[in-house]
Amino acid sequence: QLQLVESGGGLVQPGGSLRLSCAASGFTLDYYAIGWFRQAPGKEREGVSCISSSGGRTNYADSVKGRFTISRDNAKNLVYLRMNSLKPEDTAVYYCAAAKLWDGNTCLNRARYDYWGQGTQVTVSS
Numbered sequence: 001q002l003q004l005v006e007s008g009g010g011l012v013q014p015g016g017s018l019r020l021s022c023a024a025s026g027f028t029l030d031y032y033a034i035g036w037f038r039q040a041p042g043k044e045r046e047g048v049s050c051i052s053s054s055g056g057r058t059n060y061a062d063s064v065k066g067r068f069t070i071s072r073d074n075a076k077n078l079v080y081l082r083m084n085s086l087k088p089e090d091t092a093v094y095y096c097a098a099a100k101l102w103d104g105n106t107c108l109n110r111a112r113y114d115y116w117g118q119g120t121q122v123t124v125s126s
């Protein structure tokens with residue numbers, strides 16, 4: 001069974017950092033583009049960042065550019081989202097998702113993705 005599992009969420013103060021991880025079971029991530037999405041209460045799920053299968057191409061939402069970094073380690077079957085300078089408005093459930101095809105122009109569109117994790121909560125508060 002194909003499954004994605006997110007981890008690394010938690011409570012952090014404004015200005016702090018977290019690193020989220022996305023692990024796959026039942027398949028290898030090597031051939032998949034991976035996206036990170038988030039959903040705050042009462043809001044739609046939005047794309048945060050995405051990375052091609054090789055890791056050579058990435059994209060970011062304007063709201064996180066310069067603060068978040070996506071990376072992957074295909075040998076470990078893991079994708080990461082490093083989040084620095086966190087703000088209260090970053091508070092949300094964060095999801096990773098896998099897509100069979102990479103398209104840098106649309107990789108922040110949730111409709112592109114075939115498999116989803118269950119999410120991990122990130123809360124930024126003092």
